[in-house]
Amino acid sequence: MSLINGLSFAVKKEGYEIDVARTALEGDTLWADDKYDLAILDVSLPDGSGFDFCRKIRRTSKVPVMFLTAADEETDIIMGLDIGGDDYITKPFKLAVFLSRINALLRRSENFNTDSTELNLGGIIVKRLNGEAYKQGKRLELTASEYKLLCLFMENPGRILSSEHILAKLWDCSENYIDNNSLTVYIRRLRTKIEDDPKEPKHIVTVRGMGYKWNTEGISV
Numbered sequence: 001m002s003l004i005n006g007l008s009f010a011v012k013k014e015g016y017e018i019d020v021a022r023t024a025l026e027g028d029t030l031w032a033d034d035k036y037d038l039a040i041l042d043v044s045l046p047d048g049s050g051f052d053f054c055r056k057i058r059r060t061s062k063v064p065v066m067f068l069t070a071a072d073e074e075t076d077i078i079m080g081l082d083i084g085g086d087d088y089i090t091k092p093f094k095l096a097v098f099l100s101r102i103n104a105l106l107r108r109s110e111n112f113n114t115d116s117t118e119l120n121l122g123g124i125i126v127k128r129l130n131g132e133a134y135k136q137g138k139r140l141e142l143t144a145s146e147y148k149l150l151c152l153f154m155e156n157p158g159r160i161l162s163s164e165h166i167l168a169k170l171w172d173c174s175e176n177y178i179d180n181n182s183l184t185v186y187i188r189r190l191r192t193k194i195e196d197d198p199k200e201p202k203h204i205v206t207v208r209g210m211g212y213k214w215n216t217e218g219i220s221v
Contacts, residue, residue, distance in 0.1 A: 007068075010095055011102065024048035031057070038064050038106055043071040043080070051083060058084035058144060062131045064105040068098070078182065084144035119154040121214065122203055124194055126151055135194055145170070146190045153204055153214040162211040187212065 004020055011018050019036075021027035024045045031039075039057055041050035054065050064086045069076075072090035080088045087101050119126040125134045126147075133140045133150055142150065148170050152161070163183050191198040205215045 007095075007098070010099060014099055014102075016102075022046070024053055027053055028056075034061075036063060037109065038066065038102065040066045040068050040102075041085075043067060043069040043076060051079060054080070054084050064109050066101065066105060068093075078185075081145050082143050086144070086148075119151065121154050121157055121216070124150070124154065124203065126154060133194075140193050142190070142193060145186055146193065149186055149190050150194065153212070157214045158216045160207050160210050160213045165211070 004022070008018055008020055019030050021030050024047050027045075030036075039054075041053055043050040045053070050067060050069065054067075057063065057065060065084055066087040066089065067080045067085050068089050068091070070091045077088050077090075086105055089098060089101060117128050119128070123136050127133070128151075131147065133142055133147060149166070152166065152169055167183060187204060188198070191201050191204055194203055195201045201215075203215060204212055206212055
């Protein structure tokens with residue numbers, strides 16, 4: 001209880017308005033107002049799971065979601081990001097880092113909303129306003145992490161992106177819970193959904209020793 005009160009005080013001091021829900025039921029009631037720019041979730045709730053609440057948010061909203069929790073197993077972290085979380089902070093943590101990550105998520109969300117509403121490259125179309133992606137007219141079923149990866153690559157066609165750059169852009173990765181191995185898994189999953197042959201990718205190609213890039217050579221854009 002004291003942690004919630006302390007964090008609430010710190011966030012309000014930064015100039016933000018905040019509502020606190022201590023149960024999933026209270027969260028449902030508050031979220032129904034559809035007035036929030038950021039959701040901060042714990043994994044363990046008295047009457048449910050923060051993972052389930054995140055899934056519920058992602059059915060209707062692209063609002064940034066941060067997990068702030070003691071659940072620090074790698075499987076929990078990957079789960080949180082895979083189902084739509086934008087950041088995952090484990091306890092103990094430094095208050096200054098927590099506030100910085102909030103500011104980064106809100107800033108990135110604001111920038112995203114002011115970008116071009118549609119990306120169209122090589123037969124892949126991303127419609128930002130409704131958070132959907134299509135391949136040759138067929139909607140792609142992407143996780144939030146896969147969707148963000150796809151947008152990042154399509155925003156930078158032909159540019160080599162290092163693993164460090166990708167991690168920093170997508171997850172503000174100043175800690176080691178998201179590493180190159182995890183990124184490799186995300187890219188492999190994305191390739192299975194956008195490539196005709198994931199083993200011979202034409203869109204997201206690996207540049208040995210340097211990173212990845214969205215290939216434009218020999219592909220109509």
